[in-house]
Amino acid sequence: MPKFYAPVNFQHGPEVFWDVYKASTDAVERRRAQFFALLAEGRGEADVLEITRYAASTARLLVMRYHQLGLEGLRDGRAENRGAPTVLSREEQQALAARLRSNFEQKIVWEGKHVQDWLLQTYGKQVYLSRTYEFMRAAGFSPQKPRPRHVKSDEVAKEQFKSKP
Numbered sequence: 001m002p003k004f005y006a007p008v009n010f011q012h013g014p015e016v017f018w019d020v021y022k023a024s025t026d027a028v029e030r031r032r033a034q035f036f037a038l039l040a041e042g043r044g045e046a047d048v049l050e051i052t053r054y055a056a057s058t059a060r061l062l063v064m065r066y067h068q069l070g071l072e073g074l075r076d077g078r079a080e081n082r083g084a085p086t087v088l089s090r091e092e093q094q095a096l097a098a099r100l101r102s103n104f105e106q107k108i109v110w111e112g113k114h115v116q117d118w119l120l121q122t123y124g125k126q127v128y129l130s131r132t133y134e135f136m137r138a139a140g141f142s143p144q145k146p147r148p149r150h151v152k153s154d155e156v157a158k159e160q161f162k163s164k165p
Contacts, residue, residue, distance in 0.1 A: 034051075
């Protein structure tokens with residue numbers, strides 16, 4: 001089995017890793033603490049990989065992370081990741097919702113393209129069409145589009161067909 005890491009220069013003993021393991025409620029952090037505790041106890045690489053079910057490539061990354069961050073490297077950073085910032089502020093979202101409602105009361109139904117154009121003209125914000133549908137749903141509206149009509153359809157024939165007994 002190939003070596004998965006450069007030798008770990010432990011800054012902490014196995015008891016510190018086991019303490020982190022016992023105290024943590026995060027499964028990722030617990031698994032990483034177990035990994036390093038087993039290594040610090042002197043277990044073989046193959047045994048540690050077998051017990052923790054880590055791939056050698058992941059183990060390499062964990063060791064590099066531990067060397068850079070110490071015990072902080074055991075934490076799962078995804079929990080603190082708030083994601084991308086919102087495109088529209090709360091006030092802009094409320095202004096859009098008010099505009100959609102007022103136009104809806106006048107029997108004007110907006111499509112995503114209308115929202116896209118309005119945002120560009122009003123706030124100077126260029127947004128993807130797919131995001132406009134998110135904004136519409138947040139305002140309580142669904143994307144609307146008229147049903148397609150066949151180019152060769154005959155409206156008179158349709159009305160005559162409907163009026164048959």
